[in-house]
Amino acid sequence: xxxxxxxxxxxxxxxxxxxxxxxxxxxxxxxxxxxxxxxxxxxxxxxxxxxxxxxxxxxxxxxxxxxxxxxxxxxxxxxxxxxxxxxxxxxxxxxxxxxxxxxxxxxxxxxxxxxxxxxxxxxxxxxxxxxxxxxxxxxxxxxxxxxxxxxxxxxxxxxxxxxxxxxxxxxxxxxxxxxxxxxxxxxxxxxxxxxxxxxxxxxxxxxxxxxxxxxxxxxxxxxxxxxxxxxxxxxxxxxxxxxxxxxxxxxxxxxxxxxxxxxxxxxxxxxxxxxxxxxxxxxxxxxxxxxxxxxxxxxxxxxxxxxxxxxx
Amino acid sequence: xxxxxxxxxxxxxxxxxxxxxxxxxxxxxxxxxxxxxxxxxxxxxxxxxxxxxxxxxxxxxxxxxxxxxxxxxxxxxxxxxxxxxxxxxxxxxxxxxxxxxxxxxxxxxxxxxxxxxxxxxxxxxxxxxxxxxxxxxxxxxxxxxxxxxxxxxxxxxxxxxxxxxxxxxxxxxxxxxxxxxxxxxxxxxxxxxxxxxxxxxxxxxxxxxxxxxxxxxxxxxxxxxxxxxxxxxxxxxxxxxxxxxxxxxxxxxxxxxxxxxxxxxxxxxxxxxxxxxxxxxxxxxxxxxxxxxxxxxxxxxxxxxxxxxxxxxxxxxxxxxxxxxxxxxxxxxxxxxxxxxxxxxxxxxxxxxxxxxxxxxxxxxxxxxxxxxxxxxxxxxxxxxxxxxxxxxxxxxxxxxxxxxxxxxxxxxxxxxxxxxxxxxxxxxxxxxxxxxxxxxxxxxxxxxxxxxxxxxxxxxxxxxxxxxxxxxxxxxxxxxxxxxxxxxxxxxxxxxxxxxxxxxxxxxxxxxxxxxxxxxxxxxxxxxxxxxxxxxxxxxxxxxxxxxxxxxxxxxxxxxxxxxxxxxxxxxxxxxxxxxxxxxxxxxxxxxxxxxxxxxxxxxxxxxxxxxxxxxxxxxxxxxxx
Numbered sequence: 001x002x003x004x005x006x007x008x009x010x011x012x013x014x015x016x017x018x019x020x021x022x023x024x025x026x027x028x029x030x031x032x033x034x035x036x037x038x039x040x041x042x043x044x045x046x047x048x049x050x051x052x053x054x055x056x057x058x059x060x061x062x063x064x065x066x067x068x069x070x071x072x073x074x075x076x077x078x079x080x081x082x083x084x085x086x087x088x089x090x091x092x093x094x095x096x097x098x099x100x101x102x103x104x105x106x107x108x109x110x111x112x113x114x115x116x117x118x119x120x121x122x123x124x125x126x127x128x129x130x131x132x133x134x135x136x137x138x139x140x141x142x143x144x145x146x147x148x149x150x151x152x153x154x155x156x157x158x159x160x161x162x163x164x165x166x167x168x169x170x171x172x173x174x175x176x177x178x179x180x181x182x183x184x185x186x187x188x189x190x191x192x193x194x195x196x197x198x199x200x201x202x203x204x205x206x207x208x209x210x211x212x213x214x215x216x217x218x219x220x221x222x223x224x225x226x227x228x229x230x231x232x233x234x235x236x237x238x239x240x241x242x243x244x245x246x247x248x249x250x251x252x253x254x255x256x257x258x259x260x261x262x263x264x265x266x267x268x269x270x271x272x273x274x275x276x277x278x279x280x281x282x283x284x285x286x287x288x289x290x291x292x293x294x295x296x297x298x299x300x301x302x303x304x305x306x307x308x309x310x311x312x
Numbered sequence: 313x314x315x316x317x318x319x320x321x322x323x324x325x326x327x328x329x330x331x332x333x334x335x336x337x338x339x340x341x342x343x344x345x346x347x348x349x350x351x352x353x354x355x356x357x358x359x360x361x362x363x364x365x366x367x368x369x370x371x372x373x374x375x376x377x378x379x380x381x382x383x384x385x386x387x388x389x390x391x392x393x394x395x396x397x398x399x400x401x402x403x404x405x406x407x408x409x410x411x412x413x414x415x416x417x418x419x420x421x422x423x424x425x426x427x428x429x430x431x432x433x434x435x436x437x438x439x440x441x442x443x444x445x446x447x448x449x450x451x452x453x454x455x456x457x458x459x460x461x462x463x464x465x466x467x468x469x470x471x472x473x474x475x476x477x478x479x480x481x482x483x484x485x486x487x488x489x490x491x492x493x494x495x496x497x498x499x500x501x502x503x504x505x506x507x508x509x510x511x512x513x514x515x516x517x518x519x520x521x522x523x524x525x526x527x528x529x530x531x532x533x534x535x536x537x538x539x540x541x542x543x544x545x546x547x548x549x550x551x552x553x554x555x556x557x558x559x560x561x562x563x564x565x566x567x568x569x570x571x572x573x574x575x576x577x578x579x580x581x582x583x584x585x586x587x588x589x590x591x592x593x594x595x596x597x598x599x600x601x602x603x604x605x606x607x608x609x610x611x612x613x614x615x616x617x618x619x620x621x622x623x624x625x626x627x628x629x630x631x632x633x634x635x636x637x638x639x640x641x642x643x644x645x646x647x648x649x650x651x652x653x654x655x656x657x658x659x660x661x662x663x664x665x666x667x668x669x670x671x672x673x674x675x676x677x678x679x680x681x682x683x684x685x686x687x688x689x690x691x692x693x694x695x696x697x698x699x700x701x702x703x704x705x706x707x708x709x710x711x712x713x714x715x716x717x718x719x720x721x722x723x724x725x726x727x728x729x730x731x732x733x734x735x736x737x738x739x740x741x742x743x744x745x746x747x748x749x750x751x752x753x754x755x756x757x758x759x760x761x762x763x764x765x766x767x768x769x770x771x772x773x774x775x776x777x778x779x780x781x782x783x784x785x786x787x788x789x790x791x792x793x794x795x796x797x798x799x800x801x802x803x804x805x806x807x808x809x810x811x812x813x814x815x816x817x818x819x820x821x822x823x824x825x826x827x828x829x830x831x832x833x834x835x836x837x838x839x840x841x842x843x844x845x846x847x848x849x850x851x852x853x854x855x856x857x858x859x860x861x862x863x864x865x866x867x868x869x870x871x872x873x874x875x876x877x878x879x880x881x882x883x884x885x886x887x888x889x890x891x892x893x894x895x896x897x898x899x900x901x902x903x904x905x906x907x908x909x910x911x912x913x914x915x916x917x918x919x920x921x922x923x924x925x926x927x928x929x930x931x932x933x934x935x936x937x938x939x
Binding site: 053055103104118119120121122123124125126128129140143144147148151152155188189191192195196198199200202203206207210211214234235237238241242244245246247248249250251252253255256257258260261264265268 | 437445580581752753754755756757758759761762765766769770772773774776777778780781784785788820821823824827828830831832834835838839842845846864867868871872873874875876878879880881882883885891894895898
């Protein structure tokens with residue numbers, strides 16, 4: 001026997017848009033504030049300088065290492081990396097030091113104190129690279145936004161693309177803000193994660209918008225707000241299931257993927273959570289605030305009716 | 313309505329076969345190997361060489377796997393253990409000498425019939441190695457070009473019998489001074505014809521008469537830069553081959569940068585010395601009549617002389633005129649002279665030999681100094697945020713010797729500190745000089761242990777993430793979940809196959825891209841399945857619901873994936889190494905997931921349910937809600 005489950009319970013998401021607006025605004029302001037006051041804990045990819053990761057046979061004493069390096073005229077930031085046996089050393093770029101030699105010299109000092117150490121990695125980045133990266137990163141972000149703006153305007157309507165961009169900026173700023181507030185290191189992989197979040201958050205928003213478009217054309221009696229709320233509810237299961245599967249793999253990446261990928265997976269996890277929230281509460285609410293109406297989407301109606309008529 | 317035409321099944325099965333075939337080489341572990349290549353294009357690796365290698369192996373009792381001739385004049389020899397690999401390298405070196413390069417390598421242990429297909433190549437972060445980003449000092453390249461032009465002007469004007477007072481360099485152009493306007497006009501006419509499109513000449517009036525201002529045109533400058541970059545890449549490639557690194561990557565990045573990746577190299581110091589230095593030699597006569605100590609103390613330097621220092625710090629005066637420069641050197645090898653001092657034996661080309669024999673013949677019994685010139689460049693950021701480039705040129709006289717006889721094609725120099733330095737100098741002379749100095753702007757060394765950790769962790773996280781998603785999907789969508797899982801598996805295989813086919817490099821961010829795609833690839837199926845459920849709720853029959861679910865979800869899936877694809881393409885375009893790797897896998901994952909999640913799952917669903925006319929129930933509901 002086929003059993004038709006009853007219509008699912010409807011949540012009043014659009015009715016929640018005022019508290020959501022307040023929450024988002026608070027988070028947004030906190031993020032911007034922290035970015036202005038604290039800035040970001042930029043990694044060597046952006047600042048230039050040298051990072052050295054060394055593996056010891058037994059738990060290493062970071063204070064001793066720091067003192068040894070100071071004797072060798074290196075003012076270094078020394079910390080454990082993942083385990084007590086792994087040590088990460090960061091050295092800021094210096095005026096009078098030939099940068100290319102820093103890694104070799106530091107390793108020589110460490111080897112003199114403990115011959116059993118193992119070089120895990122040395123990263124040495126010139127100062128101009130960091131500057132370029134920052135510029136390129138910004139350009140990439142703007143380019144991605146522009147491309148998306150054009151595509152969404154073509155497929156939907158201008159207000160939809162503004163709504164999508166608002167949700168995007170919301171997600172990116174809050175994710176970066178969390179990195180600023182928690183002082184987690186922001187390196188090249190985090191930049192990649194941020195760009196991936198743009199893709200993901202957009203994916204989520206588009207799915208909801210797609211349904212909004214469909215319902216605007218189909219539900220002739222319902223107002224804009226009701227149509228939007230129905231759309232969010234109809235796509236809710238999908239939104240949650242996809243976020244869940246993505247979070248499952250990201251957790252696997254965070255737990256088992258190794259230390260180098262920690263920051264990346266953390267950024268993605270934050271981004272997916274914020275993105276899921278924004279596609280439910282922020283993107284569609286911004287449509288309403290811009291005064292979207294059913295009539296705005298009339299041109300593509302024809303195409304949609306064809307689609308409907310195919311269904312028996 | 314839920315039937316697929318035959319061609320779609322054929323297409324899906326072909327894609328599956330393609331995917332499994334191209335992904336297959338990745339399953340085989342790698343084994344130690346030695347790669348043999350030639351040092352100059354004159355040599356050929358033929359059967360004779362292979363026989364020689366085989367004979368040496370037999371003699372020394374080295375057991376090798378098969379010897380494979382690669383297409384690009386290279387040999388690949390496989391071994392069972394790293395120990396045999398090392399003894400084999402020594403044996404090959406001893407047999408073939410320095411006309412051939414040997415490099416330690418890892419080769420996949422694929423069976424012979426699959427050799428045409430390659431596994432994904434692993435990035436440095438997964439196998440260990442050194443990555444350099446080098447910037448070519450373009451200002452130096454332009455300087456050099458100006459210097460060359462000023463020489464050319466002199467000889468050109470002499471040849472045309474036009475009297476000039478001098479050619480000098482002013483900031484970034486040259487000024488040719490003449491006594492009269494007539495001479496200047498005459499010269500301008502001739503020079504203009506000779507250097508059309510390359511140099512612009514303008515008149516200038518000076519106190520000493522008339523002058524011509526020569527400015528390099530933009531296209532000339534661009535050409536010079538392009539040439540310098542290309543020339544440096546060629547030289548770096550030669551040097552890397554000399555180092556004996558297998559599968560190095562040397563390519564240009566942007567207008568003035570070169571990426572050098574040396575997999576497996578664990579000590580960047582040696583590589584850095586070899587790649588970064590612009591070492592060359594110059595041979596000059598010693599001014600034996602002049603007092604170098606007095607000149608150093610602030611006294612007069614005789615005209616036509618230049619003050620140098622010897623390695624021990626003593627000053628020495630050499631003639632300005634160069635007898636020979638390093639560019640004529642065709643071969644150099646390190647060794648020891650009769651007194652067991654480290655030495656370098658140098659071989660000149662015919663032009664150089666002629667030049668040098670003429671220069672030495674006229675100066676037998678005079679002292680000659682060998683100048684060792686080395687450029688080192690570093691870049692610093694100043695307080696105000698601007699960058700300062702500092703190039704230090706060290707010129708040392710490494711050796712002073714009396715010319716006993718006329719020197720020509722082949723001769724020996726000494727005065728080096730250590731056999732290692734002799735080795736390095738010989739290598740640099742062999743590989744040729746860089747067209748313009750380079751300096752390292754970025755250096756990343758990944759130790760082999762970290763590489764191994766990374767690849768283990770990467771694969772582990774892919775597998776665990778993948779299995780978690782599989783379990784979730786079956787739990788949530790039952791039979792449909794199982795079908796989605798088949799699609800997801802095929803998707804993973806396809807990504808690996810496409811990466812292998814493109815010979816893309818797999819990096820840790822690339823693995824992250826794959827993991828992320830696994831999470832997002834199910835999105836298409838989630839969209840379809842949720843839609844099918846909805847249609848069932850709306851009262852459609854199962855067959856109609858399946859059909860309408862797939863149809864209605866399609867535009868949403870397309871929209872969502874295209875926007876993500878836009879982000880991936882922009883990421884790729886931004887293009888620094890690790891981000892590129894991530895973007896490629898993400899983009900491939902999006903495209904292949906569209907195929908597997910829509911067409912692939914539909915094909916299987918149609919096979920299961922498509923033929924049942926009175927289908928009452930489909931297994932898509934959550935546990936418990938289903939009767």
